[in-house]
Amino acid sequence: MMLGAACSPKSDNTPIPAPLGAYKGTFKLLVKRGTTTAYDTVKKDSLLNIKLVTPNNYAVTGDTATIHAGSKGLFVYDGYNSLIAFNDSTYKTGPQAKVHLVGTYRYAYNGTRLQFTRANLAQDSILFYDLYKTSN
Numbered sequence: 001m002m003l004g005a006a007c008s009p010k011s012d013n014t015p016i017p018a019p020l021g022a023y024k025g026t027f028k029l030l031v032k033r034g035t036t037t038a039y040d041t042v043k044k045d046s047l048l049n050i051k052l053v054t055p056n057n058y059a060v061t062g063d064t065a066t067i068h069a070g071s072k073g074l075f076v077y078d079g080y081n082s083l084i085a086f087n088d089s090t091y092k093t094g095p096q097a098k099v100h101l102v103g104t105y106r107y108a109y110n111g112t113r114l115q116f117t118r119a120n121l122a123q124d125s126i127l128f129y130d131l132y133k134t135s136n
Helices: 002-006
Strands: 021-032 039-044 048-053 057-062 071-078 083-088 103-109 113-119 125-135
Touching: 048 125
Parallel strands: none
Antiparallel strands: 021 039, 021 048, 021 125, 048 057, 057 071, 071 083, 083 103, 103 113, 113 125
């Protein structure tokens, strides 16, 4: 029985669809509370607009005055491993006054809602985007 299931032509490794389109939603910076596993929302932008279009270009607009910078550049995604990476052409190395959409994130997408997250190396803070598709 087990061998039959293992050799079945059906694959459970279905890739996440391409997250192309226009999205609107929020960005949050979550920081771990002390030594617990709970996180607090430290910073939250009101509304961001993110466009992901072919040939793999992206742009972040909307409320970019205080917390999140307007960003633009190239992106790639891996629907099999739920990864999406952004290369922001406006990002400069060093301390930043605002958050830029740059680097590799884990993502989930169901055709309507797109979420992506990235933890820092110390695992004490998380960048979290929660977006809803507004158009193709």
